[in-house]
Amino acid sequence: MSKMINLTINGIAVSIEQSKTVLEAAEKLNITIPVLCYHKDLCIAGNCRVCVVEQIGSQKLIPACATPVFEGMEIQTNSLVVRNSRKHIIELLLSEHNADCTKCYKNGSCELQELASEYKITNSDFIDLVPLKNYKYDDLSPSIIKDDSKCIRCQRCVRTCNEIQHLSALEVAYKGDHMKISTFAEKPMNDVVCSNCGQCIIHCPTGALVEKNYIEEVWDALGDPNKHVVVQTAPAVRVGLGEEFESKSGDRVTGKMVAALKRLGFDSVLDTDFSADLTIMEEGTELLTRLKQALVDGDKKVQLPMFTSCSPGWIKFVEHTFPEYLNNLSTCKSPQQMFGALAKTYYAQKRSIPAENIVSVSVMPCTAKKFEANRPEMRDSGYQDVDYVLTTRELAIMIKQAGIEFNNLEQDNFDKLMGNSTGAAVIFGATGGVMEAALRTAYEIVTGREVPFKNLEILPVRGIEGIKEASILIENPVDDWKFLDGVELKCAIAHGLENAHQLMTNLKNGKSEYHFVEIMACPGGCLGGGGQPIPTSPEIRKKRMEAIYAEDGAMPLRKSHENPEIVQIYKEFLDKPLGHKSHKLLHTHYTPRERY
Amino acid sequence: MGKKQLRRVDLIFANDDDYLQILKKSLDIPTEEIINEMINSGLKGRGGAGFPTGLKWKLTGESKGKQKYIICNADEGEPGTFKDREILTQVPYKVLTGMAVAAKVAGATKGYIYLRGEYRFLVPLLNKEIEKFHVLCKDAGLDFKVEIFLGSGAYICGEESALMESMEGKRGEPRNKPPYPTEVGYMGKPTVINNVETLAHTFTILKYGAKKFRDLxxxxxxxxxxxxxxxxxxxxxxxxxxxxxxxxxxxxxxxxxxxxxxxxxxxxxxxxxxxxxxxxxxxxxxxxxxxxxxxxxxxxxxxSSRSMFNVLDNYLDFFQEESCGQCTPCRVGCQQLVKGIEAVKRGDKPASYLDKLLKLTDTMKYTAKCGLGQSVANSFQSIVENFREEMIY
The missing domain is CATH 3.10.20.600 (Ubiquitin-like (UB roll))
Structure with a gap:
């Protein structure tokens, strides 16, 4: 254990491990120190200065977030000079900030607004600097809106994009009064190396970075009597949505979410988990086929390892930064897009509804899904496969707008036909989940036996470690897969693009070798996605992860190939995994992109 | 005349052709003795902040780390300052000698001269001098190499931690302190960073001893x-x-x-x-x-022909542009000060607004991240308080 340091804060004694900060010591005493640039996911910046406190004996105030504790330190967090300074700093931030709060998308959930309200900044007579600035508003990306007039230059987004996502699509440009957060050559967000992951959004304290919302479009569709509106909900939404209604993080609200969607007027409330199960069938088969081609046929063109392709942020990252690996990506569309393609074909046929009358909406923990739905490749049904993508947050807004008291709803069940799923599908929402689901099915196909893990819980692929490695030895396979006898299937999992970059670099340098790699763009996987409720933190993601695995454990079916609706769709419509129809509707291709 | 004449000194620019001997002699003196000499001389950093030089060397020497660095801060950018350029032109070897001795004391093998971008014309001359110096170091048995790093023109990069950030290829933004460069400096390694003039003074101390310096x-x-x-x-x-x-x-x-x-x-x-x-x-x-x-x-x-309003406006305009922009009090504070005094002058704000701005400069002094933002208060307060009428009318 590290050395304990004794100090006092507002006269109260506290002792805390060496190397901790004044902010952490105050937290221990339940003393709140306001912060803006500080975020638990990010390295310390110490640049907003709202967390300044008085250190007795020092002429300057010190930033609580950036100052390590030392023995005998005496801190005052609420002295006159601290209050006056803090108020000044909030006033200064407001003078550069376009404070049209009532018209702001983040009205009510803005950290600056909260502070201004707390400190009652009602009579600031500093000069309004906003009209003097040439602020840009960029809404050209289908995922992210960047409004410089709302930016307080805390650089949380810059650190997020650099430290968590290794992209640095957002960077600091210029200095002094011209200093701003910008993209390469100030290009719009849709024209730079941005993965659309939305991590910048969930780390932005104000309305400077928000999702492009499609709330009105969806309301319009719901109000149109000629449209049949179907909705699919991603696995991670059900473990996050509750947070928008003040439940604890990690509460599972699947049934209430379904009930709310029905009340909103969706004609059919379906589940992306269904198409997650389908993804396992297609992707698992693709993996085994690749292994056969590589190991038996000696086909040099077959690329291994195979990478998962569920995460559109990860896809765009590969397209920009490792385009030479595009052939390693599974050709499977993401579950959202498989669902979309089937909604306007299989579903339309079964329900005898003309495809042009179907509006397909998805609720995703993700902003990159908005970009994905708009990709030109994603129109295999003859229409745009997914019309509108809502984030978890947008769904919460709609529920509130509709006057639905979410917490008092009775639980409801998904509708039939693409509404049924297994535990293997729900774990797609956590890092390692796709891997686990794929192994549960693939191992059984190959050996005829269940994976050799208690309760089907493949623990080595679970958890929040940045890069995980696991291997599974294949013994006594069934006749079709005899060539895999004794093969040790090597897998790796990474989440967050910084980790992905590390994994890719090792791969490229020949430092590691795998057969199958799962990568999710966001930390923790989809449960920590850029469309999830704000705030986010390592603890919150951990809670959501526990909820995901609890949801899996509670499902009667735990393996994708046992989903009866999956069996049915192959029988009635798709024929077989990687079959002709699958190939047309469920698989795609990728586009190399420039870094700049 | 009866008027007291200031005592002019001629130490720094005195051309000492015995610098090889001074270097050799100094390198033979035990580290502790050198540190004591420096501390006894009372030499403080000549960049303006005034940290005791001997103590800085000592602390860096005591910091753990295999790799350490010596940096000569030659990013002379303070408006109205032009002395370092002259030192580097006339007596660069004194600065290099100071760096070599600091390297020995701290245990560094690599040194940099962070040269103001506008002083690019000095590079050929300095490089020639550095080449000669490398030979001397080798002869004297000191493993120490010096390289020039050219700045790109930002005033803030004269601040030591921003300077190091910029050397590391990042944006020139000051770091949080602590830790200080003596512990975590360039590339995260213990680093001595001294102003050009400070290093030149160490030569005087090495040559004549601490007493001669202290007597002044x-x-x-x-x-x-x-x-x-x-x-x-x-x-x-x-x-x-x-x-x-x-x-x-x-x-x-x-x-x-x-x-x-x-x-x-x-x-x-x-x-x-x-x-x-x-x-x-x-x-x-x-x-x-x-x-x-x-x-x-x-x-x-x-x-008396000068308008102190114009003087202050000019300074503030300079700060508004040269702030790195990362911390709120400095970035926005400077803008408010410029716009504020201009509004008072125009009559758009009442004279009492100056008092609000004075309070703002207090906040900047207490809360800004680095010396730049903290010291804007110096000129603002001393000018506004002493020449208030010139600000208003």
């Missing part, structure tokens, strides 16, 4: 110092003067006879109005009576 100056302000004299003076230029003089003595020697105020320490320094000339000293700590101002050596004289 007063109390906590020991030795001589280079002053860059500009403004309303018939004799602008660089002068080496003993520390501890009063502004009055300085004005008697340098003004055009009509001096109404002196800006000590450049834009980030203080304005001293005529009524305070006699009680203000130039040095580091306060004397028993009177005010004492530390300085990087810029002395700007203003005569």
């Amino acid at each position: 100056g007063v109390q906590d302000s020991r030795g001589s110092k280079l002053f860059s004299v500009s403004g309303d003076t018939p004799i602008p230029g660089i002068y080496e003067l003993e520390l501890g003089m009063t502004v009055q003595d300085f004005v008697d020697d340098f003004s055009d006879g009509d001096c109404k105020a002196v800006q000590v320490g450049g834009a980030s320094g203080f304005l001293v109005p005529r009524k305070r000339f006699a009680e203000t000293n130039i040095g580091y700590q306060g004397k028993l009576t009177g005010i004492s101002l530390p300085t990087g050596g810029s002395m700007m004289l203003f005569n």
